[in-house]
Amino acid sequence: MKIFVVGTGRVAKCVIDKLTAKGHTIVCGSRHPESIAETEQCKPVLFDLHSEKNDITETVKGFDAVYFLAGSRGKDLLQTDAFGAVKLMQACEAVGIKRFILLSSIFALEPEKWAQEKSLQNITNYNIAKFFADNYLVSCIDLDYTIVQPSVLKEEEGNGMIELDPEHDGSNPIPDVAEVLVSVLERKNTFKKVIKMRSGDTPIGSALANI
Numbered sequence: 001m002k003i004f005v006v007g008t009g010r011v012a013k014c015v016i017d018k019l020t021a022k023g024h025t026i027v028c029g030s031r032h033p034e035s036i037a038e039t040e041q042c043k044p045v046l047f048d049l050h051s052e053k054n055d056i057t058e059t060v061k062g063f064d065a066v067y068f069l070a071g072s073r074g075k076d077l078l079q080t081d082a083f084g085a086v087k088l089m090q091a092c093e094a095v096g097i098k099r100f101i102l103l104s105s106i107f108a109l110e111p112e113k114w115a116q117e118k119s120l121q122n123i124t125n126y127n128i129a130k131f132f133a134d135n136y137l138v139s140c141i142d143l144d145y146t147i148v149q150p151s152v153l154k155e156e157e158g159n160g161m162i163e164l165d166p167e168h169d170g171s172n173p174i175p176d177v178a179e180v181l182v183s184v185l186e187r188k189n190t191f192k193k194v195i196k197m198r199s200g201d202t203p204i205g206s207a208l209a210n211i
């Protein structure tokens with residue numbers, strides 16, 4: 001597939017490595033595309049989520065699927081994490097791209113959990129931004145979406161074992177989150193689903209097969 005990835009950060013790098021290993025062709029965009037090495041299968045381009053929707057629409061023309069793996073680390077929640085994601089969804093709709101994979105965060109659609117879970121207590125504004133982006137994708141537009149909601153990201157080796165729909169937050173190695181993001185791409189049973197995850201004891205393949 002020809003895939004457009006927004007983001008060139010920790011998760012995006014790992015996702016791009018895994019997608020290219022599967023034979024897909026990637027264009028990835030951020031404000032610092034030089035943070036990713038250009039290869040035969042991966043072309044980094046300058047891309048800013050502050051751009052007008054029409055410009056984003058021109059950029060995504062011709063792709064089969066789009067990943068939103070960007071985030072502002074709390075510094076630009078409205079324009080990047082919330083409205084940036086929404087404009088990207090609208091751009092996909094405008095050019096007929098159905099497959100849209102959104103990296104979100106655990107319990108972003110469940111505000112009642114935000115005060116209960118220790119790791120979420122200090123990031124309410126972030127969760128609000130994700131709440132609106134996730135909700136837009138679920139309720140306001142007709143795309144074949146998958147929303148992946150991981151727990152705290154850890155820079156450590158993955159073991160490929162996860163728990164879906166956990167009752168509480170936890171953590172997950174970035175490679176395992178990337179593996180889920182890549183594995184859902186062509187799994188139709190994950191279309192129009194929100195996948196909450198943390199590290200666990202079920203192999204990723206079996207966990208996703210049972211969704």
Ligand SMILES: NC(=O)c1ccc[n+]([C@@H]2O[C@H](COP(=O)([O-])OP(=O)(O)OC[C@H]3O[C@@H](n4cnc5c(N)ncnc54)[C@H](OP(=O)(O)O)[C@@H]3O)[C@@H](O)[C@H]2O)c1
Pocket residue numbers: 006007008009010011012029030031032033047048049050069070071072073080084103104105106149150151152153154
């Ligand atoms: N940290 C956690 O524990 C955690 C837990 C659950 C979910 N998440 C979610 O996972 C996401 C990805 O995590 P990560 O560690 O990979 O983040 P990261 O390393 O900070 O990468 C974020 C990416 O977003 C891009 N970006 C920021 N503003 C942009 C803009 N205006 N236009 C285009 N691209 C922009 C950045 O590139 P430029 O700055 O070059 O534009 C960067 O490539 C987070 O943003 C968060 O929503 C995080």
